[in-house]
Amino acid sequence: MTTFSAIILLFLIMDPIGNIPLFLSALKNVDEQRQKRIIIRELLIAWLVMIIFLFAGRHVLHLLNISEPSLTIAGGIILFLIALRMIFPEYEGKGEQLTDNEPFIVPLAIPWIAGPAALASVLFIANRHPDRWPWWFLAITIACFTSGFILFFASGLSRYLGRRGIIAIERLMGLILVTISVQMFMTGIAAFLSFYQAS
DSSP: OOOOHHHHHHHHOOOOHHHHHEEEHHHTTHHHHHHHHHHHHHHHHHHHHHHHHHHHHHHHHHHHTHHHHHHHHHHHHHHHHHHHHHHHHOOOOTTTTTTOOOOOOEEEEEEEEHHHHHHHHHHHHHHOOOOGGHHOOOOHHHHHHHHHHHTTTTHHHHHHHHHHHHHHHHHHHHHHHHHHHHHHHHHHHHHHHHHHHOO
């Protein structure tokens, strides 16, 4: 995996376009200027969590004795499920649970930005080529802050794109993510079979 492909993968998983209605719903009772500060704060928290997974995740996997094929297969399954939700979105009710108070960490930073699929993907790329950690650090940073830039202007984009436009873009991103998830799953199966035959 190249740095560019890692950026694209993480950006698709974070799904900032699809998260626009969720963020607007969760922040609807917060002043607009305060909303921007909250988005920046939650973005930094999500970025920090992903960086922690980048450096510590490999050691956790080693401690739990989780093999690379298992991680690849699990990552493919998670991505596939996330992609299905992107292709068949259901926004109603998802952002209503924390609208009375200012959201903190949950659900904006986790899981809407740094969700299970994003964290699993960080573990995947970090475990495949741990020596390339500076490039993965760069990929996480670019993907995270590109997503944050889109969410920062969520109100304007929501008015410009409209509900149908957001759904159309999210479904297109979901279709791309489906192919990536299937490839990850097949790669994990192939690696498992190679290991099994070699042993």
